[in-house]
Amino acid sequence: MIDFSQEIKYKTSRSPGKGGQNVNKVETKVEAVWNVENSLFFTNEEKICIKNKLSNRMNKIGELCINSSETRSQIENKKIATQKMLQLVTQSLYKSTIRKPSERTRSSIEKRLMFKKKLSYIKRLRNKNNWE
Template identity: 30%
Template sequence: MIHVTRSIVLDEDDIEISFIRASGPGGQNVNKVSTAAQLRFDLAKAPCLTGEVRERLERLAGRRLTSEGVIVITANRHRTQERNRADAIERLLDLVREAAVLPVKRRPTRPTLGSKRRRLEAKGRRATVKNLRGSVPSD
């Protein structure tokens, strides 16, 4: 069991990790060893997530979410399987923590009297500057 927040606990059986060959520099090691971790987390089969958290998580996952509803995270920052595995799990937990936070609802406000006054004064100054740019009357 992985504790994400007080109310959200992920079961380790819901997370599937496989190792693939990493791209990029690394010499002969990168061609021989599968060190990159690919984490797969099925949102539909995760009973620990509420509907609201699941919806926000789908939105936050973006292109990491497949059409089947599986989040795929590939971690290849490090040279070892253990560190890439830990990195992939931490990135999933960060996503779930971010989705668990309720968005703050916008409360409409009105402009203050001072801000209205400043805006109108600025408009007046700008209009004066533009009027002064006009052609000079000839006598």
């Protein structure tokens, strides 16, 4: 797995949701921010690929932003946000193979032709000129 976590910056804020008295005092929500353009870890082609596939999660400056407020712990949320970001970037760099269509088999061609002959025979029987 790719590890560019040293380039990620973290911002914290008060998290909405459960936490009791803790929720008003402690900043547990974590936002992980990574500037794709300034990254030293990836090549230009990889950066373009990341930008294209993750453009809906990027801001105008070109930073990839991931939020996490799943747990009450800031450290846990930081780990979760980092894992999400690493997973998204690795998925965006994955290139799927292009499917090559296979040729028709002889039996499938024969079945199709037999079906066509059967239909034409049925339609020929429906013809009014055949009944006379």
